[in-house]
Amino acid sequence: xxxxxxxxxxxxxxxxxxxxxxxxxxxxxxxxxxxxxxxxxxxxxxxxxxxxxxxxxxxxxxxxxxxxxxxxxxxxxxxxxxxxxxxxxxxxxxxxxxxxxxxxxxxxxxx
Amino acid sequence: xxxxxxxxxxxxxxxxxxxxxxxxxxxxxxxxxxxxxxxxxxxxxxxxxxxxxxxxxxxxxxxxxxxxxxxxxxxxxxxxxxxxxxxxxxxxxxxxxxxxxxxxxxxxxxxxxx
Numbered sequence: 001x002x003x004x005x006x007x008x009x010x011x012x013x014x015x016x017x018x019x020x021x022x023x024x025x026x027x028x029x030x031x032x033x034x035x036x037x038x039x040x041x042x043x044x045x046x047x048x049x050x051x052x053x054x055x056x057x058x059x060x061x062x063x064x065x066x067x068x069x070x071x072x073x074x075x076x077x078x079x080x081x082x083x084x085x086x087x088x089x090x091x092x093x094x095x096x097x098x099x100x101x102x103x104x105x106x107x108x109x110x111x
Numbered sequence: 112x113x114x115x116x117x118x119x120x121x122x123x124x125x126x127x128x129x130x131x132x133x134x135x136x137x138x139x140x141x142x143x144x145x146x147x148x149x150x151x152x153x154x155x156x157x158x159x160x161x162x163x164x165x166x167x168x169x170x171x172x173x174x175x176x177x178x179x180x181x182x183x184x185x186x187x188x189x190x191x192x193x194x195x196x197x198x199x200x201x202x203x204x205x206x207x208x209x210x211x212x213x214x215x216x217x218x219x220x221x222x223x224x225x
Contacts (some may be wrong), residue, residue, distance in 0.1 A: 035215075040120070042215040043155075058212070088152060096222060099145075100213055102155040 002027045006091050006101035012109045013081055021076045023091030023104050029101075030095050032074040033058065034066065035107075038089040043090065049074055081110045113138040117216035125224050126194055128169030130220050132187040132219045145183040145203040145213070155201065161185065162207070172196070182190055197223045 004025045013019055025032065035058075043107035045058030049068040063085055065077040074093075078085060086109050094100040118133040143162050147155040159170025162216065164176040176187045185202060202216040 033213075042117075042217040044215075045212060048212070081176055090117055099160060102147075102159075104154040 003103070004091055004093055004101050006103040006106050010022060010090075010107050012044045012111065013066060015082055015111050016080050019078050021078075021089060021091075021108075023074045023076065023082040023103060024072050025074075025091075025101070026072065026073065027029055027095065027101065029093035029095045030071070032068070033092050033100075034074070034076045035092065036060065036085075036091060046074060046076070046089075054104070058096060083107075084111050086110045090104075113142065113206065113214050114203050115204050115214050115216035117200075117202055117219050118196060119219050120217065121213070121220045121222065123222045124192055127191050128189050129217075130175050130188065130192050130196075130221065132200050132221065134185045134187065134200075136204045138183075138184065138204065138206065141207045142204050144176075144178060145205075146170065146174070146185070146187050147201045147203060148172075149199045149201065149218075155173050158187070158200070165219050192221070192223050194225060197221060205222060 007022045030051045034046040035043040035086045036098045037043050046064050047066040049055045055066050089106045091103040113136045116135045124130045145160045146158040148158050150156050158174050159168050161168045161178045162173050169175045199218045199220050201218050203213050205211045207214045
C-alpha cells in the first residue's frame, strides 16, 4: 500500500530537549516536504527536498532542521524545541507537480 | 507569487442540504488546484484536483468543484451532505508543472447538523 508514515504520532517534551520526527514514503517520490498546521493559519511549509541531499527552506524554517540521506526518508529535527513549536506536523511526498500524499500527522506539545 | 483565500472559516449546514465552500486564488501563471479534506484527528486526504481540461471536476464522496479562470475561483460543492462530511477542508494551489510549492488556504470547517 502506497503511504507516508510518521513517527511518533504524539509527543510531549520539554523546552530545549532535542527531538526527531521521522518520515518515510514507499512510493519512490523525489519531492518531500514538512508542514506545520496551526488553527486559522492552514498548513505552512517548513522545509522541502527535491531529491537526495537537496533540501531548502520553506516559509517557516526557523528552529527546524532536515536531512535527506535516502530517497524514502526525510526526518524533521528540532535541536532545541520551544513552546511556539507546539503544533501538528505533517510530512508529505509527491512525484512531479501533481497529487501530494500526506502522512497521518504528529501532534507535538512543548512544555 | 501564488496565494489562496478560503472565504469562510466555518460553514454550518443541516444534513441533506447542499453546501458550497468557497476558494479564490491569485496567480499570474497557470496553476493546478486541489481540495483536501481532514477528518478529526486524521491526516489530509485528496478530494479532487484540477490539472487541465474540463473545468468541472468530480471527486470522491460526491464532491465536485468548478475551475473558473476569469473569477480565479475553485469552489467546492456537494448537493446533499451527510453527518460524516463534518471535517476541515483545505483548498491548495501550485504552479502547473514541476516541483513548485503547494500553497494552502487557511481551511474551512464544515459542520453538518442533524
